[in-house]
Each structure stands twice: as C-alpha cells, then as structure tokens.
Amino acid sequence: MAYQLLRFALSREHPEPRMFRRPDRLKSSYDVVIIGGGGHGLSSAYYLARDHGIRNVAVLERGYIGGGNTGRNTTIIRSNYLTPEGVAFYDESVRLWQDLSADFDLNLFYANRGHFTLAHTDSAVRTMRWRAEVNKHLGVDSELVGPDAVKAASPQIDITCGGHAPILGALYHAPGSIARHDAVAWGYGRGADRRGVEIHQKTEVTAIDVQGGKVRGVHTNQGYIATNKVLCAVAGFTPRVTHMVGLTTPIYVHPLQAMVSEPMKPWLDPILVSGSLHIYVSQSARGELVMGASLDPYEVQSTRSTLDFVEGLSAHMLDMFPFLSNVRVNRQWAGMADMTPDFAPILGKTPVEGFYLDAGWGTCGFKATPVCGKTMSYTVANDRNHPLIEGFNLSRFETYQLTGEKGAASVGH
Amino acid sequence: MKLLTCPVNGPRPVSEFVYGGEVRPMPASDCSDPEWARYVFHRSGIPGIKIEWWYHTASGTWFHAERDVVADRVIRTWLPGEGSMEVGGA
Numbered sequence: 001m002a003y004q005l006l007r008f009a010l011s012r013e014h015p016e017p018r019m020f021r022r023p024d025r026l027k028s029s030y031d032v033v034i035i036g037g038g039g040h041g042l043s044s045a046y047y048l049a050r051d052h053g054i055r056n057v058a059v060l061e062r063g064y065i066g067g068g069n070t071g072r073n074t075t076i077i078r079s080n081y082l083t084p085e086g087v088a089f090y091d092e093s094v095r096l097w098q099d100l101s102a103d104f105d106l107n108l109f110y111a112n113r114g115h116f117t118l119a120h121t122d123s124a125v126r127t128m129r130w131r132a133e134v135n136k137h138l139g140v141d142s143e144l145v146g147p148d149a150v151k152a153a154s155p156q157i158d159i160t161c162g163g164h165a166p167i168l169g170a171l172y173h174a175p176g177s178i179a180r181h182d183a184v185a186w187g188y189g190r191g192a193d194r195r196g197v198e199i200h201q202k203t204e205v206t207a208i209d210v211q212g213g214k215v216r217g218v219h220t221n222q223g224y225i226a227t228n229k230v231l232c233a234v235a236g237f238t239p240r241v242t243h244m245v246g247l248t249t250p251i252y253v254h255p256l257q258a259m260v261s262e263p264m265k266p267w268l269d270p271i272l273v274s275g276s277l278h279i280y281v282s283q284s285a286r287g288e289l290v291m292g293a294s295l296d297p298y299e300v301q302s303t304r305s306t307l308d309f310v311e312g313l314s315a316h317m318l319d320m321f322p323f324l325s326n327v328r329v330n331r332q333w334a335g336m337a338d339m340t341p342d343f344a345p346i347l348g349k350t351p352v353e354g355f356y357l358d359a360g361w362g363t364c365g366f367k368a369t370p371v372c373g374k375t376m377s378y379t380v381a382n383d384r385n386h387p388l389i390e391g392f393n394l395s396r397f398e399t400y401q402l403t404g405e406k407g408a409a410s411v412g413h
Numbered sequence: 414m415k416l417l418t419c420p421v422n423g424p425r426p427v428s429e430f431v432y433g434g435e436v437r438p439m440p441a442s443d444c445s446d447p448e449w450a451r452y453v454f455h456r457s458g459i460p461g462i463k464i465e466w467w468y469h470t471a472s473g474t475w476f477h478a479e480r481d482v483v484a485d486r487v488i489r490t491w492l493p494g495e496g497s498m499e500v501g502g503a
Contacts, residue, residue: 239458250454298432300485301460308414308428341454397454398447 019186020193026200029226030058032380033218035205035241036233037061038070039181040358040365042188042199043373044231044380049195051374052381057197059189060220062204066185069235072303072335073366074258074280074292075181076271078115080135080142080173082127082408085391086344087138092388093371094175100370104187108179109285113271115176116150120165120276127407128171135173145172153270161319165276176271178282178290184369208244208355215245215354231380233358233372235365236301236336242359245352250397251338251360255296257309259332261324263287277316288330291317295337295363305334337362342402343409347376347392348385356380357394363409415485419469420476420492433466436477436498462488462500 032048034041037059048054061067077097079090101108119125128144135142147159147167160166189199200222208230209217217226232241236253268283278294293313296306310332318325339362340346346360358376361368375386385393391403415427440452457463460483467478467490479488479500489496489503497503 239456240460243459248451248455249458250456251458252456253458253460299435299463299482301483302485304485306415338458398450400450 019190020199023198023200026058026203026220026222026225027198028224030198031056031227032229032231033057033225033227034059034231034233035218036068036235036237037065037185037189037199037201038068038233038235039066039185039188039369040070040235040361040372040376041231041233042185042192043369044233044358044376045192045197045199045373046188046195047373047377048381049192049197052377054381055196057192058225059192059197059199060203060205060218061199061201064201065189065199066182068237069335069337069361069365070181070185070369072258072333073181074282074290075178075284075366076115076280076282077177077179077367078173078271079140079175079367080115080117080131080171080408082131082134082405083344083391083403084134084138085403086405086408087135087140089371089375089388089392090367091138091140092374093368094177096370096374097177097179097367100184100187104191106183106187106190108183108187110177110179111285112175112177113269113282114153115173115271116145116153116273117171117173118150118167118272118274118276119169119171120161120167120274122168124275125169128169131171131408140173141175142171142173145170154268154272156267156323157272157320158322161277162322165319178271178284180285181366184366188369188373205241205244208241210245210352210355213351213353215352228354229356229380230354231356231358231376233376235359235361236338238338238357238359242357245350245355247350247352247355249346249357249359249394250341251346253299253301253336253338255300255303255305255334256292256337256363257296257305257332257334258290258292259310259313260284260291260330261289262328262330264289264327272320274316274320277319279313279316279320281317289324289327295339296334301336303334303336305332341397343405344403345392346394347372347389348379348394349383350394364405417467417478417487418490419472419474420490420495421474422469422472425469425471429469429471431468431470433468433475436464436466464498464500
C-alpha cells in the first residue's frame with residue numbers, strides 16, 4: 001500500500017479513476033448532449049443508454065460530478081405528495097429507488113426509516129388528512145396519526161415543542177427513506193459510462209446554437225459540439241441556460257440552506273418534518289443529524305450561507321429536542337433552488353425543438369432522480385412527453401393549469 | 414445581521430423587511446391571454462443587477478432597491494417616484 005502511494009506520488013501516471021473514465025476531448029457531434037452532471041443528468045444518460053439504446057451521449061458538467069444540488073440536499077425520499085400527478089410520479093420514483101443498489105451493484109445506503117410530517121395547527125392537520133386521503137386513493141402508504149405515535153417513534157421529542165407549538169398529529173408515510181446522495185450520482189455515472197456515455201467534467205456550456213427554432217449545437221469552453229437534442233438538467237442554473245435558447249420560464253432562484261451536527265450514537269430513527277417550525281431532520285448512517293429549513297426569503301444566485309440560518313434552525317431544533325443544546329453544528333452549506341409558482345417541476349419538451357427541460361425542482365429534486373431519468377430519457381428518445389410528466393409541462397402556465405404542490409413542500413415557505 | 418437601508422428609517426436588520434420581487438412592467442389591459450400569463454408567471458431568472466420591490470414591515474414602507482443578486486449587495490434604495498428606475502441610475 002505504502003509503496004503504491006509512493007509510486008504514484010512520484011509518477012505523472014495515476015491509477016484509473018474508480019467510477020468512470022475521463023475522456024480526453026469532446027467529439028465533434030453527439031446524438032444527445034446533457035447539460036449538467038448531477039443525479040438527474042446522469043440518470044437520464046443511464047436510461048438513454050440502457051433502455052433506449054442511445055449511447056452516443058455526452059454529459060457536460062462545469063464543475064465535478066454531483067457537486068451541485070445532488071451533493072447539497074438532505075437526501076429525503078418520499079412520495080406523499082398532494083396532487084394525483086405528483087403522487088403517481090414520486091411513487092414510481094420510490095419504487096425505482098428500492099432496487100437501485102442491486103441495479104448498480106453499489107451500496108447506496110438506502111435506509112427505509114418512515115417519515116412523519118408534524119402538524120402543529122388545526123389547518124396543518126386538515127392538510128395532512130387531505131394528503132393522506134389522496135395518497136391512499138392512489139395506493140400510497142400514508143395515514144394520519146396522533147401525537148402518541150410520534151412520541152412512540154421518537155421518544156426524545158418534546159411533544160409540546162417548548163409549550164408554544166404542541167404537536168397535534170402527523171402524516172405518517174412508512175416508505176419514507178434516506179440514501180447516500182453522492183453514491184447515487186456515482187452509480188448512475190458509472191452505469192452510463194460502462195454503456196458508452198461520455199462524462200465531461202470541467203466543461204462549461206457557453207452558448208447554444210438555435211437555428212429556425214431548432215437546436216443545432218452547443219458551444220463549450222472545450223469547443224463546439226453539433227447535436228440536435230439538448231437536455232438541460234442544471235437545477236439552479238436553469239434560467240442561465242434557458243436564456244441561451246431565448247426561452248423565459250416562471251423559474252426564480254432562492255438559496256436553500258442545510259447543516260449537519262457532529263456525529264452521535266444512533267437515536268433518531270424516523271425522518272421528522274415540521275412545516276410550522278421549518279425543520280426537516282434525519283440521522284445519517286454516520287450519526288450526523290442532517291437538518292434543513294425553508295428557503296432564504298429573497299433571490300440570491302450564489303451558494304453563500306448565513307449565520308441567521310444556523311441560529312434560526314438551531315432554535316427550532318431545540319424546541320423539538322431540548323437535549324441537543326450541547327451538540328455542535330459541524331458544517332453548513334447552501335444550494336440554489338430553482339423555484340416555480342406552483343412548487344411542481346417543469347419537465348419535457350419546450351417551444352424550441354430539440355431542447356428538453358428537467359428543471360424547477362426547487363426543494364424536491366433528489367427523490368425524483370430515478371423517475372426523472374426514466375421519463376426524461378423516454379421524452380428525449382421519442383421526442384414525446386412521457387405520460388407521467390404530462391402535468392409538469394412548461395405550457396401549463398400559459399393555460400393557467402397549474403399543478404399545485406405547495407401544500408406538499410417539506411416545510412412552509 | 415445583514416442590514417438594508419430603508420429610505421425612510423435608515424439602516425435596519427434585513428429581518429425587518431419583506432422581499433417583493435423584481436419590478437416588472439405590466440402589459441396593457443387588452444393584451445392576449447398568453448401575454449398576460451407570461452406577465453403573471455414568468456420571471457427574468459438570470460443573475461445580474463435588478464430593480465426590486467422591498468417592504469419595511471415595521472413602518473409599512475414600500476420602496477425600491479437596486480441589488481446585485483449574485484453578490485447579494487444593495488447598491489441603492491429609494492421611495493417610488495423619487496429615483497431612476499434604470500439599473501445604474503441615481
């Protein structure tokens with residue numbers, strides 16, 4: 001081991017990257033170019049190659065694989081949404097998640113924990129009941145439970161939350177899970193790479209060539225690529241890319257911050273979410289509490305993080321778990337969330353022929369990674385929107401047919 | 414604590430303010446439905462320096478700010494009608 005390390009320290013030759021190749025240079029043309037090497041872009045590439053036989057594909061990533069919102073979320077997977085479109089879509093995703101580790105031959109640390117959305121007010125209880133009934137109707141395992149069930153699943157909780165926000169009930173969603181987010185990007189990346197897809201990191205798209213309303217090619221900092229199909233899967237960078245093809249969208253960008261505590265012995269089994277206290281929290285396999293909150297209240301297009309966020313979130317965590325007062329916060333960070341007016345994503349074909357959008361994920365993108373790859377690869381391969389994404393097209397805003405998912409966003413915004 | 418300068422009350426903690434979004438010109442009332450839908454829903458999401466609405470909650474003051482949304486830096490603030498509505502104006 002030591003000899004090997006020494007050898008590579010002295011040599012210009014390095015061992016092969018573990019998960020995928022690093023192609024030297026771009027080819028002059030590809031059948032499909034995917035902008036964004038996060039979970040969504042890589043899973044779309046994976047299913048394009050695996051299910052549709054389209055292997056002449058380049059994934060362009062301006063940074064490194066999974067370094068954007070794929071590596072910045074709080075890894076919660078659930079399907080207890082509010083609209084029938086949302087529930088059907090995320091339910092398919094949860095199904096795909098469950099055998100993804102076997103599919104990749106890679107341990108994603110997929111852990112089924114159960115998911116409580118706590119209700120502290122009568123109106124929140126009403127929304128939870130509404131979601132439970134929509135979910136049950138569509139065959140998704142959700143139910144309204146009382147405070148006793150919350151206390152039984154998480155005995156450390158102060159059920160009154162310091163006396164000022166007593167928990168009146170919760171939406172319990174048994175399939176709620178967490179997974180290791182980096183591994184998801186690596187698994188899809190490796191699977192796509194093995195099937196011939198090229199992954200180009202540090203390759204930034206600078207312009208998109210559109211002629212006569214059709215995509216013709218992509219300009220990058222590594223040269224020009226001719227292609228008729230471009231899939232844009234860049235999360236908070238979406239408005240910059242749609243601007244390149246002359247499209248406007250309802251997307252606006254706010255930072256979403258998160259933080260983790262120092263590691264502890266396992267004590268928190270379920271995933272807990274409180275809309276009123278603006279918290280979602282789970283304990284990772286490493287023992288850290290992974291905590292998130294609501295969006296920053298105004299537009300900022302950078303990943304700066306703030307002390308206000310740590311103070312506010314910590315205060316609310318102590319309302320729920322007073323015994324954490326001596327626990328340290330280890331890290332905090334931010335991602336750029338591309339929000340839409342109805343809190344549902346924007347997926348599928350656009351008025352520009354050959355330009356496909358996988359965007360508007362806001363605070364919900366990680367859990368959709370598998371189903372988004374499945375449906376977007378179908379859409380790109382057939383130039384026809386997959387039935388599961390019909391409710392999420394960009395055209396819904398022009399016809400005022402919104403898909404209102406705000407009530408199922410993780411916390412109140 | 415980040416400070417924002419209210420044109421009436423001076424520098425105050427940003428937590429006293431509510432963001433009102435970018436200033437966008439309203440189309441004429443006889444515009445087409447899709448044009449109106451674009452005005453209602455679409456945004457110029459690209460980064461840059463923008464003219465925005467802000468509201469000081471404590472005093473009930475609506476005002477404008479010119480702000481760099483990448484660096485989160487406020488360049489100037491003014492009451493409606495009392496300053497230029499152009500980026501880089503005064």
